[in-house]
Amino acid sequence: MIEFSRFSYAYPTSTAPVLRDIEVAIPEGQVCGLVGAGGAGKSTLGYAAAGLIPHALGGDFTGRVTTAGRVVADTPLAEVVTEVGLVLQNPFNQISGAKYSVRAELAFGLENLGVARTEMVDRIDGMLERLQIAHLAERSPYELSGGQQQLVALAAVLVMKPRVLVLDEPTSQLDPAGSRLVFAALEELRGTGITVLLIEQKLEQLAEYADRVLVLAEGSVRLDGEPERVLADPRLPEWGVGTTRFTDAARRAAELGRWPAGRDLPVTLPTAVAGFTEALGETR
Numbered sequence: 001m002i003e004f005s006r007f008s009y010a011y012p013t014s015t016a017p018v019l020r021d022i023e024v025a026i027p028e029g030q031v032c033g034l035v036g037a038g039g040a041g042k043s044t045l046g047y048a049a050a051g052l053i054p055h056a057l058g059g060d061f062t063g064r065v066t067t068a069g070r071v072v073a074d075t076p077l078a079e080v081v082t083e084v085g086l087v088l089q090n091p092f093n094q095i096s097g098a099k100y101s102v103r104a105e106l107a108f109g110l111e112n113l114g115v116a117r118t119e120m121v122d123r124i125d126g127m128l129e130r131l132q133i134a135h136l137a138e139r140s141p142y143e144l145s146g147g148q149q150q151l152v153a154l155a156a157v158l159v160m161k162p163r164v165l166v167l168d169e170p171t172s173q174l175d176p177a178g179s180r181l182v183f184a185a186l187e188e189l190r191g192t193g194i195t196v197l198l199i200e201q202k203l204e205q206l207a208e209y210a211d212r213v214l215v216l217a218e219g220s221v222r223l224d225g226e227p228e229r230v231l232a233d234p235r236l237p238e239w240g241v242g243t244t245r246f247t248d249a250a251r252r253a254a255e256l257g258r259w260p261a262g263r264d265l266p267v268t269l270p271t272a273v274a275g276f277t278e279a280l281g282e283t284r
């Protein structure tokens with residue numbers, strides 16, 4: 001669970017609040033997508049959920065953030081991180097620096113948690129396998145490509161079995177095959193009770209994967225709801241958010257009078273196919 005209660009925040013150097021009056025509760029087990037233009041405050045919201053704010057980044061806040069049952073500001077960061085995993089936008093910043101191999105990198109957090117040796121080996125091998133990076137186990141994390149580092153950063157967080165996961169554009173440097181691996185790994189976590197805050201620009205993947213989507217603009221939540229509704233909202237461009245190819249195609253068809261009257265615009269392939277099939281049937 002992640003709960004923002006009337007949370008506003010400014011960095012130590014900010015001249016104006018970066019987050020304004022955020023009131024959002026993400027229940028246990030929910031996958032909540034977060035979209036918004038560059039600079040809207042998405043990463044900042046993720047840092048607040050994961051405790052970097054206020055513990056590491058300082059700044060001024062009002063209101064409260066509660067993550068995995070703990071009021072973040074009142075809980076030492078070392079305790080917050082036992083329950084909350086954060087994958088940063090730039091995986092290079094995530095890598096501990098002290099470790100010379102991917103395997104050691106994955107062991108780092110588990111050693112801190114005091115996980116028994118045999119369980120540690122099992123968890124690490126399982127995760128390397130799942131993200132198809134077993135061949136990188138003995139390589140230095142620094143020698144890897146950005147996409148490979150992104151998978152290692154995700155693996156290092158997932159082996160810790162967090163109750164809450166904050167992912168900041170976890171597939172930004174990955175090719176489509178790598179992105180599929182990440183989404184498949186997240187899909188496997190569904191049903192384990194893990195709560196996920198997923199900052200993601202890839203709207204089509206979000207439409208498929210998220211239970212809910214928030215739109216953030218200038219530090220405020222502008223839309224909050226089911227992906228089908230939020231991602232088809234005509235106001236998204238005003239907030240610097242794109243649209244899916246499916247919505248674009250159907251909107252164009254609607255302008256030409258070729259989209260079934262009363263049918264919502266689609267955000268996924270199956271709903272687009274259903275709509276166009278109906279439209280074809282009507283015009284036959």
Ligand SMILES: Nc1ncnc2c1ncn2[C@@H]1O[C@H](COP(=O)(O)OP(=O)(O)OP(=O)(O)O)[C@@H](O)[C@H]1O
Nearest residue numbers: 011013014018036037038039040041042043044045
């Ligand atoms: N450490 C910092 N100190 C001061 N200001 C910051 C800091 N980090 C971010 N900001 C500012 O806070 C605002 C929100 O930034 P944030 O990175 O949260 O946005 P974002 O939506 O994640 O953007 P992007 O999609 O580009 O990553 C921006 O104006 C940014 O310049």
